[in-house]
Amino acid sequence: MKMLQATVAGAVAAVLGTAAMAGELTIATVNNGHMIEMQKLTSHFEEANPGITVNWVTLEEGTLRQRVTTDITTKGGQFDVMTIGMYEAPIWGARGWLEELEFGADYEVDDLLPAMRGGLSANGKLYAAPFYGESSMIMYRKDLVEAAGMTMPDNPTWGHVADVAAAIHDGDGGVYGICLRGKPGWGDNTAFLTTMANSFGARWFDENWMPQLDSPAWNHAVSFYVDLLTNYGPPGSSANSFNEILALFNEGRCGMWIDATIAASFISDPRQSKVADRVAFAQAPVAVTHRGANWLWAWALAVPAGTKQAGDAKKFVEWATSKAYIELVADTNGWGSVPTGTRQSTYDNPNFQAAAVFADAELAAILSADPSNSTQDPTPYTGVQFAAIPEFQAIGIAVGQQMSAALAGNVSVEEALAAAQTAADREMRKAGYY
Amino acid sequence: MRARGRNLRLPLRTGAAWAAAFVMFFPILWMMLTSLKTELQAISVPPLVLFEPTLDNFVLVQERSDYLSYAVNSVVTAFGGTAVAILLAIPAAYAMAVHGGRFTKDILLWMLSTKMLPAVGVLMPVYLLAQMAGLLDTRTVLVIIFAMINLPIIVWMLFSYFREVPLAILEAARIDGASVFREIVYVLLPLTWGGIVSTALLSIILCWNEAFWSINLTASDAGTLTALVASYSSPEGLFWAKLSAVSTLSCAPIVVFGWFCQKQLVQGLTFGAVK
Numbered sequence: 001m002k003m004l005q006a007t008v009a010g011a012v013a014a015v016l017g018t019a020a021m022a023g024e025l026t027i028a029t030v031n032n033g034h035m036i037e038m039q040k041l042t043s044h045f046e047e048a049n050p051g052i053t054v055n056w057v058t059l060e061e062g063t064l065r066q067r068v069t070t071d072i073t074t075k076g077g078q079f080d081v082m083t084i085g086m087y088e089a090p091i092w093g094a095r096g097w098l099e100e101l102e103f104g105a106d107y108e109v110d111d112l113l114p115a116m117r118g119g120l121s122a123n124g125k126l127y128a129a130p131f132y133g134e135s136s137m138i139m140y141r142k143d144l145v146e147a148a149g150m151t152m153p154d155n156p157t158w159g160h161v162a163d164v165a166a167a168i169h170d171g172d173g174g175v176y177g178i179c180l181r182g183k184p185g186w187g188d189n190t191a192f193l194t195t196m197a198n199s200f201g202a203r204w205f206d207e208n209w210m211p212q213l214d215s216p217a218w219n220h221a222v223s224f225y226v227d228l229l230t231n232y233g234p235p236g237s238s239a240n241s242f243n244e245i246l247a248l249f250n251e252g253r254c255g256m257w258i259d260a261t262i263a264a265s266f267i268s269d270p271r272q273s274k275v276a277d278r279v280a281f282a283q284a285p286v287a288v289t290h291r292g293a294n295w296l297w298a299w300a301l302a303v304p305a306g307t308k309q310a311g312d313a314k315k316f317v318e319w320a321t322s323k324a325y326i327e328l329v330a331d332t333n334g335w336g337s338v339p340t341g342t343r344q345s346t347y348d349n350p351n352f353q354a355a356a357v358f359a360d361a362e363l364a365a366i367l368s369a370d371p372s373n374s375t376q377d378p379t380p381y382t383g384v385q386f387a388a389i390p391e392f393q394a395i396g397i398a399v400g401q402q403m404s405a406a407l408a409g410n411v412s413v414e415e416a417l418a419a420a421q422t423a424a425d426r427e428m429r430k431a432g433y434y
Numbered sequence: 435m436r437a438r439g440r441n442l443r444l445p446l447r448t449g450a451a452w453a454a455a456f457v458m459f460f461p462i463l464w465m466m467l468t469s470l471k472t473e474l475q476a477i478s479v480p481p482l483v484l485f486e487p488t489l490d491n492f493v494l495v496q497e498r499s500d501y502l503s504y505a506v507n508s509v510v511t512a513f514g515g516t517a518v519a520i521l522l523a524i525p526a527a528y529a530m531a532v533h534g535g536r537f538t539k540d541i542l543l544w545m546l547s548t549k550m551l552p553a554v555g556v557l558m559p560v561y562l563l564a565q566m567a568g569l570l571d572t573r574t575v576l577v578i579i580f581a582m583i584n585l586p587i588i589v590w591m592l593f594s595y596f597r598e599v600p601l602a603i604l605e606a607a608r609i610d611g612a613s614v615f616r617e618i619v620y621v622l623l624p625l626t627w628g629g630i631v632s633t634a635l636l637s638i639i640l641c642w643n644e645a646f647w648s649i650n651l652t653a654s655d656a657g658t659l660t661a662l663v664a665s666y667s668s669p670e671g672l673f674w675a676k677l678s679a680v681s682t683l684s685c686a687p688i689v690v691f692g693w694f695c696q697k698q699l700v701q702g703l704t705f706g707a708v709k
Contacts, residue, residue: 026654031668036498055654058665063649070558070650076565078653174479242670247477250672262670272474272672 025312026055028071029083030064030299034132034339038320041328045319052312061187068304072097075306080313084128086298086371087386087393089120093127099303099310100125103318111323111343116298119371128300129321132262133341135284135365136195136294136385139249139267140256142280144168144175158199158224158285161256165232168255177232179254180225183241184404186396191295191385192258193403195284197221198292203375204387204395204424209433211424213399213417221287223413226406238408250274258284260297261341261365264358269336281361283368292374294365295385298341341366391431398423462685468678476675491679499662501683508658508687510573511648512641515580516634519588522581524630527592528618532604542593545586553583553646564651571653579651580641587640588633595629596622628701635692635699642688659684 029035035058042054057079059067068082072092084092092098103109109117109126116130138156145152148167153160161178169177181192194204202217212218229237234248246266248254250273257263270276284294301320303313319325323345329338336355338346340362346352347363356362374384381387386396399420406416428434468476470487495501530538560579561570569575599622607621623630645660652661663684666677692699 028653031665031673032670039498057653057657059649060664060667061669063664067650070561074558074562074565076561076570078570243668243672246670247672250474251477251479253479260670266671274474 023051023309023312024053024055025080025309025316026057026078027081027083027301027316028057028059028064028068028079030061031058032299033337035083035299037329037333037337037339038131038325041325041332044328045316048319049312049315052315054316072304072306077304077306077308079304080307080309081316082302082304083131083299084302085300086119086296087383087388089128089300089302090122090382090388091390092302093122093125097305098127099305099307099314100127101129101303101314101317102126103129103314107318107322108343108345111345113342113344113366115296115366115369115371116342119296120298120300128298128302129317130298130300130342131321132339133296133298133366134261135296135341135362135369136192136259137261137264137284137361137365138256138258138282139264140164140280140282141168141252141254141275141278143278144255145280152280152282155283155290156285158196158287161258161285162224162228162232165228165256169232174253176234176248176254178228178256178258179234179240179245179248180229180237180258181241181245182229182233182237182404182407183239183244184397184400185241186386186393186400188241188400189403189407190396190400193222193225193400194385195293195295196225196287198375198384199285199289200224200287201289201376203377203379204392205379205381205428207378207380209380209428211395211421211428213421213424217288218417219413222403222406222417224287225403226413229407230409238404260295261358261362264362265336265340265356268357281358283361283365289376290368291370291376292384294369296366296369296371297385391427391433395424395427398427462689465678465685466682468675469682471675471678473672473675476678477672491675492683494676495666495680495683499665499680501662504657504659504662504684505687507573507576507652507656508642508660508684511576511580511656511658512638514573514577515584515641516637518577518581519584519637520630520634523585523588523592523633524618524623526589527596528622530589531593531596532601532622542590545589549583549586557650560647561651570651571655573656575651576648576656576658579647580644583644583647584637584640588637591633591636592626592630595626595633598629599625628698631698632701635695639688639692 039056042056046053064083068079068084070076071078072082089098093100112130113133116133117126120126120128120130138152138161140152142152145164145168148164150164150167152164165177167177168175181189183189197218200217200221202215202221203212206212234240234253240248242259242263245254245257245259246263249257249267252275264281267273267279268276286293301317303310303317307313321342323343326338326343326346330351334355335349335351338352340346340356347359353359369384371382371384371388379387381389386392402411402416402420402423405411406413411419469491470489471482471485472488472490475482475485530542564570564575603625604617604621607617612620643660645664648658648661649664652658663677663681666673666680
């Protein structure tokens with residue numbers, strides 16, 4: 001009988017039980033092309049580091065943020081390496097939630113683009129290593145612009161962008177003058193609108209942390225945005241974000257798109273895009289200032305302070321964000337497929353320059369973004385398309401919902417900004433800023 | 435004239451039934467069609483109906499994900515959770531159906547009311563409990579959670595089936611000296627077997643489709659097929675064709691299972707409907 005009990009218990013344990021083993025790294029990441037490629041190439045890391053095996057957990061972006069936040073605050077220890085963004089890295093690093101990253105001379109830390117390195121550091125210490133980075137820029141159909149008798153300078157103004165959008169817009173033919181993010185979310189429409197507002201002279205908070213959403217600059221920017229999309233945007237813009245617009249652009253239904261530089265590699269790829277040979281690039285438009293007109297973002301790898309395998313985890317981060325890894329991707333898939341936006345050496349490489357038609361525009365956009373000086377008037381926060389404070393996520397979501405409602409025509413711009421100001425004010429008071 | 439009207443009514447009803455079935459099946463059909471397209475075809479406007487099908491997305495899913503491991507986790511947690519819930523629900527439903535008291539109705543309503551609590555409301559306590567018990571990313575925690583979240587519905591269903599059994603039969607068993615255990619096992623369960631099986635089938639389907647807890651409590655080892663499907667959503671890049679392929683692969687086992695069990699399912703759900 002005891003034998004039977006032991007067998008049953010053993011079988012149940014075998015079926016139900018699982019346990020993390022030493023030397024096994026669990027890495028949380030999002031599902032995008034560069035990350036998937038990293039998963040495929042992991043065997044190279046495992047071969048070079050016998051005794052370490054890597055398990056991947058791929059999560060939807062929102063779920064990833066929630067899971068890694070839960071894991072890190074409860075010291076759950078489920079993940080040894082986490083994919084986080086430029087918003088989380090300095091906040092979590094300063095709180096001691098992440099391990100400081102120090103690599104050997106081979107890593108060539110000075111080769112990392114200064115904006116990326118700075119944005120992922122806190123108090124001068126690097127807390128996350130950039131895996132790929134991006135800014136924002138204009139991507140447009142040069143055939144449509146030429147056919148309309150227009151030109152697109154390298155550094156256009158918002159007024160010129162509106163003129164081009166009007167000239168190339170053909171709503172009846174299903175080709176829209178301009179496509180922009182409208183879906184609510186702090187990483188969706190709020191991110192884009194923040195860069196636009198920065199350029200119109202607006203800021204999120206004054207020096208005393210008072211929200212500034214009721215300022216004339218915000219009103220001017222949001223009114224311009226709503227008018228532009230209402231007149232020359234696709235129907236249902238308030239539901240569009242990166243993927244929705246990517247689908248429209250690749251189908252040849254957007255004349256112009258201002259969004260993440262990473263999109264350039266998709267829309268210029270003939271396997272994905274019907275207009276791959278007809279796209280060109282320019283820097284994000286400016287209104288009254290160039291400061292903060294284009295965003296800065298990086299998906300980066302970090303090691304949570306709660307992991308029991310910090311040494312192995314750092315080894316992996318060092319490998320995945322190294323110059324050698326970029327060369328490995330180039331050898332495997334070609335220079336057009338390497339993760340960009342992280343290292344100067346990538347942009348200096350003639351093979352990359354030849355393979356990526358967007359290389360110069362992307363580098364110029366990344367180099368011109370400065371998270372510590374992103375508004376016309378002084379602010380107490382850093383960040384271009386966000387304010388790097390824990391409360392921003394909730395504020396950004398609330399504001400994004402109001403902006404989306406204004407775009408959908410459910411409320412006026414004035415009403416939306418007044419409601420956004422109230423929401424931001426409430427959140428900041430609750431957090432004790434004043 | 436009346437006979438002619440009757441003759442017409444049958445094809446009309448049949449046609450309406452087919453139309454309704456098509457409308458219900460259409461999302462699944464579209465998902466299967468999309469899984470056979472390229473990403474560019476998947477986003478095409480107007481949508482493509484005629485195209486050259488490709489199995490590339492299925493190959494890619496097999497290359498990228500350990501489908502079998504996720505499928506095994508789904509099977510173990512769905513069947514395990516259902517078994518635990520049924521074992522707990524039978525005595526509970528028996529007590530309330532056969533030996534009901536003043537508060538039986540209130541207890542049943544209270545049990546059902548727990549289903550009204552949004553899952554995210556108890557995420558942190560459950561997460562912390564699982565962490566303290568060392569059960570994060572294990573099938574055990576999913577079996578426990580699945581059993582608990584389906585328990586109210588299972589108790590309700592079994593309660594209604596048990597109530598259909600004439601008390602006289604149970605009393606006769608008692609007069610013959612049957613203990614409570616024997617009364618349940620040898621009299622009650624055989625009489626309500628169809629209902630119990632259909633309840634179990636429904637619970638298995640609910641467990642199979644559960645996503646919230648699977649995504650939040652598992653990492654690399656105990657993830658179920660719903661977690662696998664969720665992982666194919668991409669923040670930057672087209673993913674509809676790949677997502678459709680992995681969704682088709684995730685739905686397939688439970689659809690086949692449901693197909694084979696449909697007779698029992700309908701039998702059980704209509705159990706006691708006609709006296």
